[in-house]
Amino acid sequence: MTDQIPVTISTENQVMTIAWNRPEKKNALTQLMYATAADAIKAAAEDDAVRAVLITGTQECFTAGNDLGDFLNNPASGEEAPVSQFLLAISTLEKPIVAAVNGPAVGIGTTMLLHCDMVVAADTTVFCMPFSNLGLCPEAASSFLLPRLAGHQRAAELLLLGENFDAQQAKECGIINYIAAADSYLALANDLVNKLASKPPTSIRMTKQFLKQGQDALVQERMRTEGEAFAQLLRGPEAREAMTAFMERREPDFSKF
Ligand code: COA
Numbered sequence: 001m002t003d004q005i006p007v008t009i010s011t012e013n014q015v016m017t018i019a020w021n022r023p024e025k026k027n028a029l030t031q032l033m034y035a036t037a038a039d040a041i042k043a044a045a046e047d048d049a050v051r052a053v054l055i056t057g058t059q060e061c062f063t064a065g066n067d068l069g070d071f072l073n074n075p076a077s078g079e080e081a082p083v084s085q086f087l088l089a090i091s092t093l094e095k096p097i098v099a100a101v102n103g104p105a106v107g108i109g110t111t112m113l114l115h116c117d118m119v120v121a122a123d124t125t126v127f128c129m130p131f132s133n134l135g136l137c138p139e140a141a142s143s144f145l146l147p148r149l150a151g152h153q154r155a156a157e158l159l160l161l162g163e164n165f166d167a168q169q170a171k172e173c174g175i176i177n178y179i180a181a182a183d184s185y186l187a188l189a190n191d192l193v194n195k196l197a198s199k200p201p202t203s204i205r206m207t208k209q210f211l212k213q214g215q216d217a218l219v220q221e222r223m224r225t226e227g228e229a230f231a232q233l234l235r236g237p238e239a240r241e242a243m244t245a246f247m248e249r250r251e252p253d254f255s256k257f
Pocket of ligand 1: 024025028064
């Protein structure tokens, strides 16, 4: 256990920064962390003093994705689940969101980027959407958004094989805007988000709204259907084997399914 706050929220120069802060567990996201971030983003939506949001992690890591212990022992699903509230908040925020990522960006650590407006990655970032390896299916509307960004074949490779990919591949797929050195990615992301916060707020909001018009309802619908399938798979034997194997630090055995 740690007495550290696992998500730090701060607002400066009209930018709200949400930073995952559970480095001893590679910033794996718990229900408390999702709920804290969802509440912060909802507050940002209502607060005229916030004009843009930055999402980041800690010095070594963006996030290793959902806490696998939570997946095994405390699975949450449905619209009220903290993860659903978090995804709803980032996918509907009218103000711009910039992400600054480095180290592992696993699972939702990659799929949440599809809801950001600009992403800066350190050249050391390792992306992965390992849902199929965990006996799960895509979430966060990634099965809808990724093929639109990257085309079917690249999306299929990333989602079916679930292997690691680097910042260069993420850029070629359109998931990120910029690659920077590990000691400068955060400064670059801060420059971008501060630039956005200094622009005329109504114009920025309307521009973002127009960019997303036409896909909003489809994204929410896909998030709902993926979420139902994900919850069902999470309770199934394939996911249990995959996650127990991770916890026991052994290879999973899917030969019996
Ligand atoms: N949930 C819970 N705990 C996690 C975690 C997760 N998603 N990811 C990492 N941790 C924990 C590890 O269990 C370990 O805890 P311990 O020190 O108490 O044993 C600690 O964080 C450090 O992780 P470790 O695996 O030793 O770090 P690494 O640098 O060798 O590897 C990762 C980093 C991210 C590649 C690896 O931890 C990993 O694959 N994590 C699982 C990612 C995942 O499948 N996420 C779910 C996506 S849907």
